[in-house]
Amino acid sequence: MPQLNGGGGDDLGANDEMISFKDEGEQEEKISENVSAERDLDDLKSSLVNESENNSSSSDSEQAERRPQPRPDLDSYEKTRDYFSEALRRQQDGGFFKSPHYPGYPFLMIPDLTNPYLSNGALSPSARTYLQMKWPLLDVPGAAGLKDPRSPTPGHLVSTPYHPSSHPHSIRFSSRMVLYLAPSIFPSILTIFPSNKVPVVQHAHHVHPLTPLITYSNEHFSPGTPPSHLSPEILDPKTGIPRTPHPSELSPYYPLSPGAVGQIPHPLGWLVPQQGQHMYSIPPGGFRHPYPALAMNASMSSLVSSRFSPHMMPHHPHGMHQTGIPHPAIVSPAIKQEPNSHDHMSPSMHSKSPGPAKKEEDKKPHIKKPLNAFMLYMKEMRAKVVAECTLKESAAINQILGRRWHSLSREEQAKYYELARKERQLHSQLYPGWSARDNYGKRKKRKRDNKPDSTPEDFSIRNKNQCVQYLPSEKMCDSPASSHGSMLDSPATPSAALASPAAPAATHSEQAQPLSLTTKPEGRLHHHFLTGKPSGSASSSSSSSSSSSSSSHPSISIPIGTSGSHSAPIFSRPIPFSSLHHSMLSPPSPFHQAALHSHHALFQSQPLSLVTKSSD
DNA sequence: CCACCTTTGAAGAAG
DNA sequence: CTTCTTCAAAGGTGG
Numbered sequence: 001m002p003q004l005n006g007g008g009g010d011d012l013g014a015n016d017e018m019i020s021f022k023d024e025g026e027q028e029e030k031i032s033e034n035v036s037a038e039r040d041l042d043d044l045k046s047s048l049v050n051e052s053e054n055n056s057s058s059s060d061s062e063q064a065e066r067r068p069q070p071r072p073d074l075d076s077y078e079k080t081r082d083y084f085s086e087a088l089r090r091q092q093d094g095g096f097f098k099s100p101h102y103p104g105y106p107f108l109m110i111p112d113l114t115n116p117y118l119s120n121g122a123l124s125p126s127a128r129t130y131l132q133m134k135w136p137l138l139d140v141p142g143a144a145g146l147k148d149p150r151s152p153t154p155g156h157l158v159s160t161p162y163h164p165s166s167h168p169h170s171i172r173f174s175s176r177m178v179l180y181l182a183p184s185i186f187p188s189i190l191t192i193f194p195s196n197k198v199p200v201v202q203h204a205h206h207v208h209p210l211t212p213l214i215t216y217s218n219e220h221f222s223p224g225t226p227p228s229h230l231s232p233e234i235l236d237p238k239t240g241i242p243r244t245p246h247p248s249e250l251s252p253y254y255p256l257s258p259g260a261v262g263q264i265p266h267p268l269g270w271l272v273p274q275q276g277q278h279m280y281s282i283p284p285g286g287f288r289h290p291y292p293a294l295a296m297n298a299s300m301s302s303l304v305s306s307r308f309s310p311h312m313m314p315h316h317p318h319g320m321h322q323t324g325i326p327h328p329a330i331v332s333p334a335i336k337q338e339p340n341s342h343d344h345m346s347p348s349m350h351s352k353s354p355g356p357a358k359k360e361e362d363k364k365p366h367i368k369k370p371l372n373a374f375m376l377y378m379k380e381m382r383a384k385v386v387a388e389c390t391l392k393e394s395a396a397i398n399q400i401l402g403r404r405w406h407s408l409s410r411e412e413q414a415k416y417y418e419l420a421r422k423e424r425q426l427h428s429q430l431y432p433g434w435s436a437r438d439n440y441g442k443r444k445k446r447k448r449d450n451k452p453d454s455t456p457e458d459f460s461i462r463n464k465n466q467c468v469q470y471l472p473s474e475k476m477c478d479s480p481a482s483s484h485g486s487m488l489d490s491p492a493t494p495s496a497a498l499a500s501p502a503a504p505a506a507t508h509s510e511q512a513q514p515l516s517l518t519t520k521p522e523g524r525l526h527h528h529f530l531t532g533k534p535s536g537s538a539s540s541s542s543s544s545s546s547s548s549s550s551s552s553h554p555s556i557s558i559p560i561g562t563s564g565s566h567s568a569p570i571f572s573r574p575i576p577f578s579s580l581h582h583s584m585l586s587p588p589s590p591f592h593q594a595a596l597h598s599h600h601a602l603f604q605s606q607p608l609s610l611v612t613k614s615s616d
Numbered sequence: 617c618c619a620c621c622t623t624t625g626a627a628g629a630a631g
Numbered sequence: 632c633t634t635c636t637t638c639a640a641a642g643g644t645g646g
Binding site: 369370371372373374375377378393394395396397398399400401402403405406417420424435436437440 | 620623
Binding site: 368369370371372374375376378379382386391392393394395396397398436437439440441442443 | 636637638639640641642643644
């Protein structure tokens with residue numbers, strides 16, 4: 001088992017970390033100053049924010065929640081062409097994963113697989129994420145079949161693990177799906193269903209957004225089976241090898257037949273940068289393996305290969321991308337400064353030798369940190385917010401985003417947490433040796449040190465400043481929820497809780513957090529307890545509700561795989577996948593229940609007063 | 617041209 | 632073990 005059994009496991013299971021939800025008390029500070037203003041905003045906000053917020057608020061019923069807006073499947077179907085924008089919008093609206101056009105959607109998202117790469121050959125984040133989840137889960141033993149180094153085609157890699165046709169139940173796919181997708185391409189899909197025999201169209205409501213990713217169970221795999229056929233559409237005419245569709249040809253979201261698949265919003269679609277950029281920027285020229293290990297690691301390679309266009313495969317005749325392990329996270333230092341990318345690849349080429357130290361830097365590509373949940377969210381939502389608002393300043397936008405983040409239902413947040421986790425996992429797999437510390441000092445240090453806390457005045461001033469600067473704008477578009485914490489307050493039914501381990505009760509937001517105006521300090525505090533360090537709490541107390549010392553805070557550990565320690569991407573735990581996945585698919589599943597229970601327990605046990613961590 | 621601002625979360629470092 | 636610091640994205644702003 002190569003690696004990842006655990007890795008894979010983890011992903012879904014997610015266990016390693018504890019997800020904590022915080023409420024938005026923080027904002028209050030700012031808001032408090034403008035309370036009146038805020039009220040005014042409400043109206044505005046409501047109009048602006050609408051769906052997403054509504055969602056969360058109405059989280060009572062999953063169903064309601066999921067579909068803020070009634071959406072005829074077919075109807076939208078026709079609109080597919082413009083899907084991209086539309087989908088994006090939808091997702092942004094709050095439907096992220098929730099409002100599939102059709103129930104089966106979660107599975108459908110797989111199509112994105114084919115389109116892992118962006119025009120330049122880079123992977124789209126979504127794809128990346130997706131694959132990542134998938135592969136680890138695959139846990140293909142031999143890996144040999146898995147990744148034949150010789151075969152450049154990512155496609156085979158992708159499909160290798162299990163051939164759809166191999167599965168008896170594959171037929172069960174809804175005709176629709178079949179039509180839309182080339183089964184061979186999305187073997188994973190097939191594997192999913194069989195187990196439940198659910199007619200493809202499962203209701204998304206019951207499905208965890210990430211379900212598709214986690215659903216794979218080893219049982220269904222047939223590692224040896226190669227993909228028999230690939231969709232012609234994605235085949236490279238020349239090579240016959242599946243190639244990455246170009247944006248022009250296919251929608252970033254839906255590589256497959258645009259008409260058919262296009263309408264399905266990729267759950268991870270939001271991850272795809274709207275402007276066509278990657279989550280992690282990639283050097284135009286391609287990458288070299290930052291770490292030899294990468295090249296060696298079979299599993300890894302599978303990951304990589306699956307994610308990269310054939311052209312990037314190492315063995316590829318053309319030198320251009322030959323080296324590549326183009327993980328988006330890698331950024332050559334030079335790139336940051338200028339477009340030129342080859343620096344790190346071939347120092348020799350790069351004449352510029354500023355100095356030994358610098359040189360070193362040049363050599364080493366800058367590997368960015370994986371994005372956290374909020375960052376992911378930000379990435380997705382920013383455009384929307386910007387569109388809604390007249391604001392342009394990121395700082396202001398970010399404030400809004402922060403509020404919205406808090407206003408998200410736990411479920412919604414949970415999605416991001418999971419995605420983030422996967423990102424991290426993938427990242428760790430890709431760059432085993434990398435540590436956050438590596439990037440220290442790369443950025444110009446933010447000198448915020450003085451800020452501290454210290455004098456209230458300081459921050460008060462600061463705060464004020466913020467308010468003045470940004471708040472006004474927020475008025476124009478702000479998320480309502482945050483202000484009142486309405487959504488959070490409402491415990492949301494269990495159903496909501498299901499998906500997200502979350503939160504105990506978030507709610508306390510305001511209660512817990514008195515309007516303290518403190519800005520930073522408080523924020524920090526807040527931060528802490530909300531955050532609940534995964535490692536500590538999660539790992540230490542795997543199960544018990546009373547997670548670690550921080551019990552005071554509202555974080556809940558995810559029932560899921562739990563064993564994982566987060567630091568170690570891999571866990572020993574064999575796999576709950578299958579079970580997990582089942583559970584995920586079906587609503588009443590144990591998993592959910594467990595989640596629920598824990599949730600409740602937490603709830604009860606945790607009086608709203610949580611807040612606690614007094615700052616003293 | 618670059619740091620700052622701003623947000624949350626993760627992770628490392630320091631205490 | 633707890634607390635603090637840095638960085639991740641982003642893009643207008645100001646020096």
